[in-house]
Amino acid sequence: MAAGRLTARTDADLIQAxxxxxxxxxxxxxxAHAGRMxxxxxxxxxxxxxxxxxxxxxxxxxxxxxxxxxFDSGLAPWIYRILLNCCYDTGRKRRRQAETPLSxxxxxxxxNVPLQVAIRSALGRIDPQYRMVFWLFEVEGFRHSEVAAILxxxxxxxxxxxxxxxxxxxxxxxxxxx
Amino acid sequence: xxFDCKDLNxxxxxxxxxxxxxxxxxxxxxxxxxxxxxxEMSAAAPALREExxxxxxxxxxxxTLVAQQKAAKPxxxxxxxxxxxxxxIAAALVIGISVLIMHSTRPAPAPGAPQDSDxxxxxxxREVERTEAAYRASIDKLTRLAQPKxxxxxxxxxxxxxxxxxxxDSEIASVRSTVSHNRFNAQLQADLAELYRDKQxxxxxxxxxxx
Numbered sequence: 001m002a003a004g005r006l007t008a009r010t011d012a013d014l015i016q017a018x019x020x021x022x023x024x025x026x027x028x029x030x031x032a033h034a035g036r037m038x039x040x041x042x043x044x045x046x047x048x049x050x051x052x053x054x055x056x057x058x059x060x061x062x063x064x065x066x067x068x069x070x071f072d073s074g075l076a077p078w079i080y081r082i083l084l085n086c087c088y089d090t091g092r093k094r095r096r097q098a099e100t101p102l103s104x105x106x107x108x109x110x111x112n113v114p115l116q117v118a119i120r121s122a123l124g125r126i127d128p129q130y131r132m133v134f135w136l137f138e139v140e141g142f143r144h145s146e147v148a149a150i151l152x153x154x155x156x157x158x159x160x161x162x163x164x165x166x167x168x169x170x171x172x173x174x175x176x177x178x
Numbered sequence: 179x180x181f182d183c184k185d186l187n188x189x190x191x192x193x194x195x196x197x198x199x200x201x202x203x204x205x206x207x208x209x210x211x212x213x214x215x216x217x218e219m220s221a222a223a224p225a226l227r228e229e230x231x232x233x234x235x236x237x238x239x240x241x242t243l244v245a246q247q248k249a250a251k252p253x254x255x256x257x258x259x260x261x262x263x264x265x266x267i268a269a270a271l272v273i274g275i276s277v278l279i280m281h282s283t284r285p286a287p288a289p290g291a292p293q294d295s296d297x298x299x300x301x302x303x304r305e306v307e308r309t310e311a312a313y314r315a316s317i318d319k320l321t322r323l324a325q326p327k328x329x330x331x332x333x334x335x336x337x338x339x340x341x342x343x344x345x346x347d348s349e350i351a352s353v354r355s356t357v358s359h360n361r362f363n364a365q366l367q368a369d370l371a372e373l374y375r376d377k378q379x380x381x382x383x384x385x386x387x388x389x
Binding site for chain 2: 169
């Protein structure tokens, strides 16, 4: 399934067709978004199996709710809002099942590690709201308008939180490399 | 503008100042390193994206959707007036009203003993706790009935209701914890009853919207 297949039909067409029960149209929506959705879910849940479960649950909800979609801010923000809710539900279930807390204090960043490894480690230590904006904007490549729509925050807040995220990361990375 | 090291953070927040920052970085090692790191974070970030193959995922989703399509039947009259929902709402209402009556008919405080009136007697407390337990059980039942409807919907009202229930549950847990250390405090019991009432109203709205 290549994402390129999506070009012939718009998001609105695909959702309309999905509403009529056309699963091949829905498959195109899946093909266009599932990869990035898995990555976002993995970022939140830190487990591939959980991320896949969350994505599966999200697509089932998207299909059921396709009649209620508002296209004001496009399909992607709506899809990712549903995904985030599914991730939070999965996270809550997992926390209830776990005998020990999963969100232990992340380890300090060791010096002399590749920058990507250091960033990943530092991300675990910054404010979760800033981290989410950093992830959506810098890692997943969403625009600020899309990040704002996904997180239901003003666009200015998205920009401010990205700055704060990078400022906190820079501080942590500078300390670890000093 | 005369750019100084202390201006760097402001320049990172205001893109218009970045050319000045870059100019300054040519003669300042510390700022050059900071500027490099700032840009490098953005350059390195896309590589953090997690990608892996999941050839089974779409078939699983498709299979579930097909099964759901087959199972879907138009709701009949009985479906719209689910007796379990109606019974749960009725039970919650009866118990809720009992709690309200108990609070409103509590004897007025004696003029000479205002402090004592803030606390419950052992017997009254037992009644309140029994009623609260029954009320809680009713609301739990209502929650179980509302949960599938709430989870299935992604419209803004359902999302808002879900968030409100989370807040209420957290508040209820917090007040119940306080009550467990101060069982005779009438105000805390009243606060708890108020939260339960709010939760019951929210659940009722969800069920009514779903019908």
